[in-house]
Amino acid sequence: MxxxxxxxxxxxxxxxxxxxxxxxxxxxxxxxxxxxxxxxxxxxxxxxxxxxxxxxxxxxxxxxxxxxxxxxxxxxxxxxxxxxxxxxxxxxxxxxxxxxxxxxxxxxxxxxxxxxxxxxxxxxxxxxxxxxxxxxxxxxxxxxxxxxxxxxxxxxxxxxxxxxxxxxxxxxxxxxxxxxxxxxxxxxxxxxxxxxxxxxxxxxxxxxxxxxxxxxxxxxxxxxxxxxxxxxxxxxxxxxxxxxxxxxxGRYYQERDSRDHPSGPHIEVDWDAAYPIKQNAHLADYPADSEVAAAAIAFNTSYAGFLDLLTRAYGGRPELLLDAVTEMFRLRDQMTRLIHNPIPGLDGVNAAPTFEVSVHLAGVAS
Amino acid sequence: MTSRRDLFIDLSVELTGYSRVQLLGTGMSERYLQALDEVLPDGMVDEFLATSAALPTMTIDAILRSETWGPVTRNIMILWYCGRWTALPDSWRAVHGTRPADSNHVISADSYQAGLQWVAAGAHPAGARQQGFGAWTVAPEEAAS
The missing domain is CATH 1.20.1260.10 (Ferritin, core subunit, four-helix bundle)
Incomplete structure (x- = not known):
């Protein structure tokens, strides 16, 4: 619209x-x-x-x-x-x-x-x-x-x-x-x-x-x-x-297609080829003191730091956005590590980043 | 009962010096186990996993000296560190046979990037993984911690 x-x-x-x-x-x-x-x-x-x-x-x-x-x-x-x-x-x-x-x-x-x-x-x-x-x-x-x-x-x-x-x-x-x-x-x-x-x-x-x-x-x-x-x-x-x-x-749109009717090349989607992660995971879902919990906390700390970096970039230092790109790739690696790991004690359910940042923000805000 | 993958990870923790979360975090454990299955004769992977699980820890030297398990063990280390399979020695093949998958090859583009060699060296996977302009001035996560 x-x-x-x-x-x-x-x-x-x-x-x-x-x-x-x-x-x-x-x-x-x-x-x-x-x-x-x-x-x-x-x-x-x-x-x-x-x-x-x-x-x-x-x-x-x-x-x-x-x-x-x-x-x-x-x-x-x-x-x-x-x-x-x-x-x-x-x-x-x-x-x-x-x-x-x-x-x-x-x-x-x-x-x-x-x-x-x-x-x-x-x-x-x-x-x-x-x-x-x-x-x-x-x-x-x-x-x-x-x-x-x-x-x-x-x-x-x-x-x-x-x-x-x-x-x-x-x-x-x-x-x-x-x-x-x-x-x-x-x-x-x-x-x-x-x-x-x-x-x-x-x-x-x-x-x-x-x-x-x-x-x-x-x-x-x-x-x-x-x-x-x-x-x-x-x-x-x-x-x-x-x-x-x-x-x-299962199909790409191409020029001149009307809505809901894509006529381009077919797309193969393997819906099963995804890690079975815990939906809306929270830190409380991970055994305390487990390596997975530590990895989730590490991600949340990085994410809080990232939001802080963006705040500074938008607050008059736009050049910091260049550093933010590097930071994003680091966040990606931390996310995938969690997603690839089963939650200890839960058979067949993998971890995921929890994005619980407020608790950790005080420590990283500059 | 411990799953095959868990046995494989337990063994790999001993062989690589890296933690479970780190090894599983590479996303390569199933693919590496599959690489073993493709090369070793039927049942031999399970035998190896059972053998290694039965041994007390810190007996890696004994495994490495074994004519049967030594070359396989070294290959598992190379898998984790370099993401590649190395053809088993002729002496091993003479006893256990040869499968087509037993050739020198990189498992996949992902395995190259997931290699522990980069973590150990405190480096980014050369020429492979996006990291943003100027990222080479920033120490990788694992090296910094």
């Missing part, structure tokens, strides 16, 4: 102050990040030497989610906010709950399987609320791990990720009408540009005005769901939803 003003533009947007805009953008960063652990877990659960097509599709998608995270950081920095990936609760306690229209659904850190691909399709599914009233849905009592909800009211969740960004876009327009270009008062040296973010699944957009802000939001939404209802984004790249769908349908 696109972010042009739609529905009745006269209604009051949910974002009418800068603080509300910051809260929405903080929440957007959390949302973009929240898809990364499930995608990475599925990706690295694939057994070495198998499923090269699926591996590639997942890898490209997760790289684009990192682009989205950086685009939101640029947006937040442009309007004078401060991206912070180290705040308590930034990483959800999985399963997380994402919106999918009338209902929300559970997103888990799980092995590569038909079921996890089904969840990924739901994450990326294009959905537009049928009317203005349905854009915010009352999901009942607040719960941990609910994403895409209205900041300050965890009970109200947007109809879809697209609608959530639509609200941010409305807020940007509203505040721009109010404040003029003074809205974009952020320090331009905090913007991440292509010199520090490249080969990252699309061009990074430095944000300095309303137009570039819109371009950043459009890129995020189109890469997930496609442009204007099509299967490709405006850069001609297949949207995430349709990339994942290829694996389920």
């Amino acid at each position: 696109t972010t042009s003003h739609h529905l009745n533009g006269d209604s009051m947007p949910a974002i009418t102050t800068l603080d509300e805009l910051y809260a929405y953008l903080d929440s957007a960063m959390q949302l973009e990040h929240a898809t990364i652990p499930p995608y990475l877990t599925a990706l690295y659960s694939i057994r070495p030497g198998t499923n090269s097509d699926a591996y590639h599709v997942l890898r490209v998608t997760v790289v684009e989610e990192m682009l989205h995270l950086t685009l939101v950081a640029n947006l937040l920095n442009a309007v004078g906010g401060t991206p912070d990936l180290t705040v308590a609760g930034f990483v959800p306690d999985y399963p997380a709950y994402l919106p999918d229209g009338e209902r929300d659904f559970q997103v888990s850190c799980a092995r590569f399987s038909r079921e996890s691909l089904g969840t990924f399709l739901e994450i990326e599914r294009p959905r537009q609320a049928p009317d203005e009233q349905s854009r915010l849905i009352d999901r009942g009592p607040a719960r941990r791990g609910r994403l895409g909800s209205a900041p300050g009211n965890n009970q109200l969740q947007y109809y879809s990720i697209g609608e959530f960004y639509q609200e941010i876009s409305r807020g940007l327009h509203y505040l721009h009408d109010l404040l003029g270009d003074a809205l974009f008062c952020g320090d331009p040296t905090r913007q991440v540009g292509s010199e520090y973010f490249y080969s990252g699944g699309g061009a990074i957009v430095p944000v300095s005005d309303l137009r570039s802000a819109e371009a950043a939001i459009d890129l995020i939404c189109e890469q997930g769901e496609g442009f204007g209802g099509g299967i490709f984004d405006s850069e001609g790249e297949l949207a995430h939803y349709y990339r994942f769908q290829q694996l389920v349908l």
Whole structure:
């Protein structure tokens, strides 16, 4: 979907102050990040030497989610906010709950399987609320791990990720009408540009005005769901939803294909060639003092350090993103080591990274 | 009952000096066990695993001196460290026969990268594994710890 003003533009947007805009953008960063652990877990659960097509599709998608995270950081920095990936609760306690229209659904850190691909399709599914009233849905009592909800009211969740960004876009327009270009008062040296973010699944957009802000939001939404209802984004790249769908349908899309009907080469997917990892693993699932527990703690410590590194990069030192790349490969090696290891005492269930970072953050934040 | 793979890992811990988690973490244990199965006559791998499990630890010297088990043991070490199979000596083949898989070869691209030689040397697998620009200035995980 696109972010042009739609529905009745006269209604009051949910974002009418800068603080509300910051809260929405903080929440957007959390949302973009929240898809990364499930995608990475599925990706690295694939057994070495198998499923090269699926591996590639997942890898490209997760790289684009990192682009989205950086685009939101640029947006937040442009309007004078401060991206912070180290705040308590930034990483959800999985399963997380994402919106999918009338209902929300559970997103888990799980092995590569038909079921996890089904969840990924739901994450990326294009959905537009049928009317203005349905854009915010009352999901009942607040719960941990609910994403895409209205900041300050965890009970109200947007109809879809697209609608959530639509609200941010409305807020940007509203505040721009109010404040003029003074809205974009952020320090331009905090913007991440292509010199520090490249080969990252699309061009990074430095944000300095309303137009570039819109371009950043459009890129995020189109890469997930496609442009204007099509299967490709405006850069001609297949949207995430349709990339994942290829694996389920067993065929690649090619030019001129219509949605749900890929007619390209066949894809072989070996659904069994993935390690049988513990779904939504927690440190408590591992015997205390076991080597696996130590490896899981080591990963969490590295991951907390990585989020801290990103926070510093987005906080005015974009050159640190070059170090972050090296760090990512280290995280990959730590993840695969866990995934390849059975949990002692549990026959046939392997370990997985737990992404429980808040406990360890204090020790590594600089 | 201990599974074949567990017996193989127990033995490999003794032979390599690396921990279970480290060895399983390479993702290569099943493939290496398969490499043994492809070369040794039927039943011989299980016999070897049973023999080694029955021995008290620190008797590796005895295994290495054995005409039957010595060459196989050395090959297992090379598997873990280099990710490659080395053809067994003619004297061994004369007694136990030859299988087509018993040739000098790298098991797979993954096994090359998973070799413990890189860990032991404190190096990244040369020319193989993505690590990011400038990563050569950063010590690998295992070397740093």
